[in-house]
Amino acid sequence: MLKQGIKIVVLCIILFLSSCKDKVLNKEEQKQFDLKRMQIANKKRALYFNFSKTLVGEKEYYEVYNNARDTVVNWTTNKLKYTGQFANSLILDSLVCFNAKKDRCYMALGSSYGTDAGDNIQDFYGVKIKGKWYFFQGSTTYLPRDYYQDDMHIPLSLDLMKQIAIEEIFSGYLIEIPSSTNSSKVQYKINDSKFISMEPLNNDGTFGSCYNCKTFDEYVIYMVNKNWKNKMDSGDVAPAPSTH
Numbered sequence: 001m002l003k004q005g006i007k008i009v010v011l012c013i014i015l016f017l018s019s020c021k022d023k024v025l026n027k028e029e030q031k032q033f034d035l036k037r038m039q040i041a042n043k044k045r046a047l048y049f050n051f052s053k054t055l056v057g058e059k060e061y062y063e064v065y066n067n068a069r070d071t072v073v074n075w076t077t078n079k080l081k082y083t084g085q086f087a088n089s090l091i092l093d094s095l096v097c098f099n100a101k102k103d104r105c106y107m108a109l110g111s112s113y114g115t116d117a118g119d120n121i122q123d124f125y126g127v128k129i130k131g132k133w134y135f136f137q138g139s140t141t142y143l144p145r146d147y148y149q150d151d152m153h154i155p156l157s158l159d160l161m162k163q164i165a166i167e168e169i170f171s172g173y174l175i176e177i178p179s180s181t182n183s184s185k186v187q188y189k190i191n192d193s194k195f196i197s198m199e200p201l202n203n204d205g206t207f208g209s210c211y212n213c214k215t216f217d218e219y220v221i222y223m224v225n226k227n228w229k230n231k232m233d234s235g236d237v238a239p240a241p242s243t244h
Contacts, residue, residue, distance in 0.1 A: 041163040045095060048166075048173050051188060052098050064105060064133055065096050068126060071135045072109065080227050091158065092124065093165050097173045099195040103128040106198065108165035109137065112155040118144045119156050123169055125198050127220045136223040138198060141168055 025033060053061045072092050089112035098105045109124040123138030145152040148160060156164070174188040199216045200208035207219035 038159070038163050041166040044171070045162070045166050047188075048097055048170055049095055051174060052096060055100075056098050056102050060102075061096060061098075064098075064126060065092075065094065065107075067133050068092060068096070068107060068124070068135050075227070080230060089155070091161065093162060095165070095170060096126075097170060097194070099192065100190050104195045104198070106138075106169070106194065108169045110161045110165070117146070117152050118142050119161070121161065121164060121168060123198070127217070129217050129220065134220050134224050136220060136227070 056064075069092050072090055076090055091110040093108040093110065096105050096107055105126040107124040107126070109122045111120045111122070120140050120142055122140045124135065125138050126133050126135050128134075143156060143164060145154070145156060148156055148164075172191050173194055175191050177187050177189050179185040179187050200219070201216075202208070202211075204211075205214065207213045207216060208223075210219050210222040213219040213222055
């Protein structure tokens with residue numbers, strides 16, 4: 001009976017959210033819509049966090065996150081490509097989603113344009129190669145502020161950016177599967193396609209803009225070195241960190 005009741009509540013929420021798309025909401029309706037949207041995102045975030053942390057262990061989880069955060073700080077301090085202009089506004093989401101092999105992960109990196117009309121959120125990837133984690137940026141999603149709030153001159157709040165990260169980047173990390181022993185118990189498995197999609201494989205077997213890269217690992221090292229080379233070419237030489 002409890003399970004049936006939960007299903008009815010979830011169905012009502014889905015129907016409510018769907019119906020809201022087809023009409024203009026007044027302020028109170030919009031407030032309720034935004035609240036339910038945030039609640040759904042927070043519930044999904046908690047699920048992903050607990051699953052991912054359990055998968056790799058708490059120690060490894062936070063080591064990878066801290067390593068990634070140090071990398072972003074290092075990039076901004078040295079004003080590397082794509083990060084220097086956002087040095088004071090880059091925010092790395094605390095959620096880290098790992099693949100089943102525990103050698104890849106993806107995160108979300110938010111950035112603000114200050115008083116401009118929009119903010120950004122980027123895919124932020126991590127790959128473990130020979131025992132070391134390397135990080136690089138993926139695609140960018142532009143977030144027009146007037147779509148999410150009334151004042152387009154104020155950057156989106158951290159809570160809202162975290163909600164958008166769940167909806168735009170982390171969504172689909174886990175797939176629900178039926179339990180073979182208990183029909184009332186929900187089980188999950190990792191969606192491998194989320195990690196395969198970080199490989200920009202070309203038709204000739206190379207990767208992305210690296211036409212000499214025959215493996216994805218080679219492409220990752222290429223991207224890391226390219227990031228630092230852009231800095232060195234500008235005349236401000238800074239050595240690439242050995243572990244990032």
